[in-house]
Amino acid sequence: MANLALTFWNQGRWEEAEQLEAQVMETSKTKLGEDHPDTLRSIASLASTYWNQGRWEEAEQLEVRVMKISKTKLGEDHPDTLTSMGNLASTYRKQGRWKEAEELELLVMETSKTKLGEDHPDTMISMGNLASTYRKEGRWDKAEELELLVMEARKTKLGENHPDTLTSMGNLASTYRKQGRWKEAEELELLVMETSKTKLGEDHPDTLTSMGNLASTYRKQGRWKEAEELELLVMETSKTKLGEDHPDTLTSMGNLASTYRKQGRWKEAEELELLVMETSKTKLGEDHPDTLTSMGNLASTYRKQGRWKEAEELELLVMETSKTKLGEDHPDTLMSMANLAFTWKSSGRDAEAISLLRGCLAKQKKILGSSHPNTSSHFETLLAWERNNGADYECLN
Incomplete structure (x- = not known):
């Protein structure tokens, strides 16, 4: 049941995953006890599904419970406890509670260094999570410092074409992009994309993500044609590989719409954004953060056309x-x-x-x-x- 739930989770079928995970969790509590490691994993899985649905408070409640039990049952420096702390920090980050996220992530990172070693994969993950929080806060220097360290350590420990190494390179490129360092971002993103194609395949979700990241860097430079070509390819592959209503497919459609909007191609942008918004409402819910983002994007297209009333109606709804x-x-x-x-x-x-x-x-x-x-x-x-x-x-x- 847990394996099937994971399959649903990977397909973005959150409701089906949730139903199974809730059943696994309750059965595990009865059969194994609330503090059994398998029970804790089942609770964390359900929290992850809540997290993907933007149900931060419900995710947080479960993650706090897992963390507290893990500390008592396994110890404060046990790898599973550290993972639970990292999951809770990620939920804080999504809520914009960056100070709380940072405090937890610093603790996880330092404990991981002492307990597991500076080059342990879990330590690398904790450093990447902290860097992500720094990036959200606009603290580019601190994010870059950690991301460079993670990237170089993974190259040495795992190899230059390992998926985790490629992820760390993509994260560093994102920090470069946020600072307007297009050339440095583009060089890394091209390398990640080409390596992903060879290592994972042209239609692997990680490869598609790398293509989307490179397209974003092209878009930021006003290189619309190059961005559009990549985004069209990502969108069509995502539809075939993941499904037309998968969250990643919807993201790719939104990215392409953004490129259309930047070129003043309002009709094409609007058609995509309407489709993304309506599908998000059905798939994720009307108050899901991704749905709200899609509404804001459509409002932006209305604003660009001088359709103030339509833009205002959407933006008021998004804000409230x-x-x-x-x-x-x-x-x-x-x-x-x-x-x-x-x-x-x-x-x-x-x-x-x-x-x-x-x-x-x-x-x-x-x-x-x-x-x-x-x-x-x-x-x-x-x-x-x-x-x-x-x-x-x-x-x-």
Whole structure:
């Protein structure tokens, strides 16, 4: 049953996976006891399915329970305990609770170094997780430092074409991309993509991810044709390999739509974004974070066409749902506020736009910090709006 649930999980069939995992968990509790290692694994599996559905609170409750039992039953430095701590930290990260995530990830990393060794695969994972939190906080230097260390250690320990090595190279490339270091990102992403094709196959999910990452770097440089060619290939392969409603397929469709939008091909972008949004609502639920992202993307396409009313309706819904689902201070909620402010500004509602962006910025300074890229960008935009210099600023979406 657990194996079948894992198969459903890999296919993005969360509801079917959840039903089986809940049954496995309850039977394990009765048959083996709540603190049996197999029971703890079944609880963690169910938490992972909740996590993929954006049900952070339910995932957190289960992960806290697994962590506490593991500490008592196995010890604070047992590898399974450290894994449970890393899972909980990942849930904190998804909720924008970066300080709590960082504290756990630092503890896991240091304990792993002492208990397992600096070059142990689990230690490498813990370092990568901490780097991911640094990246979310916009702390590029710290993220890059860890990612370089992980990449070089994996090359030595596992080999240059090992899947884990390729993942670490992709993570470092993402940090380069976030800093606008396109050439360095592109070099790594090309290497990852070509190695993945040879090592894993052209239609392997990891290969498709690497192609999508390279396309994103092309898009950021305005190389639309190159981005589009890759994204079309990823989308079509994902449909065949994973299914038309798989979350990864929907992501690939959203990426292609973004490239269309950047080229001013509104109709093509809108058609894809509508399909992604409706499928996400059915597959993941109306309040799933991925569904909210798809709604925000469609609103952006409406905004670009001057369809302010349609954009506003979607952005208001995204903002209110985000407040309820993720919390008023979640980074995604704050971005939805900024997007709505940009729509109001574009439609001539200057006072409302300035007021909303000012409130958003105050929260971003508190939650993200003054040096975070989103905070800095919105601060500059707000200053320009208040000076009323008529400059046209692009929304971060």
